[in-house]
Amino acid sequence: ERDGDGRPRLAYIDQRRLPGELAFERTGDWRVVVDAVKSLAVRGAPALGIAGAAAVALWAGNVGAARATSRGCAGEGPCFLEELGPVADEVAAARPTAVNLAWGVRRAVARARRAVASGAPSALVADELFDEVKHMEAEDEAVNRAIGAHGAELLAxxxxxxxxxxxxxxxxxxxxxxxGIVYAAAAQGKVERVYADETRPVGQGARLTAWELSRANVPCTLICDDMAASLMAAGRVDAVLVGADRIAANGDAANKIGTYGVAVLARHHGIPFYMAAPTSTIDPTLPDGSGIPIEERDPAEVLPQPLPGVEVWNPAFDVTPAALITRIVTERGVFEPGKLVY
Amino acid sequence: ERDGDGRPRLAYIDQRRLPGELAFERTGDWRVVVDAVKSLAVRGAPALGIAGAAAVALWAGNVGAARATSRGCAGEGPCFLEELGPVADEVAAARPTAVNLAWGVRRAVARARRAVASGAPSALVADELFDEVKHMEAEDEAVNRAIGAHGAELLAxxxxxxxxxxxxxxxxxxxxxxxGIVYAAAAQGKVERVYADETRPVGQGARLTAWELSRANVPCTLICDDMAASLMAAGRVDAVLVGADRIAANGDAANKIGTYGVAVLARHHGIPFYMAAPTSTIDPTLPDGSGIPIEERDPAEVLPQPLPGVEVWNPAFDVTPAALITRIVTERGVFEPGKLVY
Structure with missing residues (x-):
């Protein structure tokens, strides 16, 4: 959106404050967006793609265009692109695992390059980037609705x-x-209940999924991560549905820490394990999951008060091998993990 | 122990306040012990066995003996036993899953019966129960040291x-x-590191195991429960070691919620899964694990602030089938789960 003076700004929900408070933040400062990404105020692979592009667009509209115009270099466009480079790199590096962040940044940079190449002045380039982000938002929702429609067919x-x-x-x-698959299937009357793992250490399941499902009137039961096996053994799970942060060419997929364990449990209990992600989550440059960088985060997320002599290991993601993934659902359809179309 | 007036009392650590505070509580009131068991101030199957017997002994020494003496019934001993019955039942029912609690109560009641049958006055019966509890404490430590010695042989x-x-x-x-196995193996220089699952929702791993290991100078790394699978996949776990709360005749075993999932993961990764428990944890009346009652606890343990429309499932235990248990270690030795000696 734009503020009262027409300058671009990003409106986002500070997810750290949910479910206690639904707080909308607004900023025109690209560095604030980078901090929001690092602190998990904004999270989720597709949201990170948009946030990455938005940070670039905010820099362009509120910093870059003005600076390129005022600098005395030979060409305004090349100046703009020269300054954009390190900004884009910094945004893309805010978090390492989800490929969508870098994808969103690259998409914005490519749009800027095209605009500069066509001779557009920096201010116009910034406007184009603003439009690109708006377009990405609409596109993401459309992609998710397509994923929902495809995935709902998998559910009885x-x-x-x-x-x-x-x-x-x-x-x-x-x-x-x-x-999205849950919402589409629920609209078809197919969903009896969703069990949400609380998802330690950050609690996205307890704080976000449970809150979101209850607002959407989908019956929801929260469990601790270590209860999933019992739930499956009791015959109370018909399917596992998760997202993804980066999918390698062979179908190995990184997602939130704990996902791999759930996949092993699902296989043990004969329960189908489905992953859902936009095609932008696929990283064809990686032949398999061994090359996916796994972010390790602050031990304080696990142990707020350090205990002398106690170390903490806090990987934020894990990699589920393609062999444990029943199907991957993208906006293009339902695929065996080794036969992804992208 | 006994207070300044010679009345029996129980000293225990309030485990709810660890690791922040090492608080010793002392009480002569059997109902306080029951509450401590229910609230998890005292927990752990073997500790529950002692606490159960101690609650009976406290009732006997501080309530029952005096009441039996003062009542005008035909025989002092039968009066004492008559009143002991409902007290014993209430103590044994404080928590349902760990069989040791009822075992400890039964052991105290049996001792009381024998004493009454031999013609002892109630005050002497109470003294015998006090001695029984002291004996159980010493015996439990000896049992654990035997478990440690047997189990350490399993570790490289x-x-x-x-x-x-x-x-x-x-x-x-x-x-x-x-x-105990860890301490025995560490004394032999065999332990490189212990990884402690935090063990949601109550956090016995984060609050108790990590604290206890650090005090014992055993290298310790705390992880969230949903990180165990990644740790195994990375080749960083050589063996899983857990306790048990009730073991059925066929070797199926209940332990803290999440244990079953760890057993499935260990099997998937080809890692041996060992359970350690005193013989008093074996319940020969149950042919298999399907008969073990699973305690479900307060949803507030999982979700301190209720979310409208969100249910919580909070089982405190799960059952690991014998087929997933590599060996069970008791004070009598190392056994295949189906071939337990008890």
């Missing part, structure tokens, strides 16, 4: 679904990927 | 061990069952 009436982390409206522009 | 030098919940000094009279 009366389905009891287990999910891990949050791949819902909060982690996307709107509607969600894994939860 | 340089072992990296994953544990779930707390089966250490805090859950027993002293030394621990699963952690």
């Amino acid at each position: 009436p009366g389905s009891r679904i287990l999910t891990h982390c949050n791949a819902g409206s909060l982690g996307t522009a709107f509607y969600g990927t894994a939860l | 030098p340089g072992s990296r061990i994953l544990t779930h919940c707390n089966a250490g000094s805090l859950g027993t009279a002293f030394y621990g069952t699963a952690l």
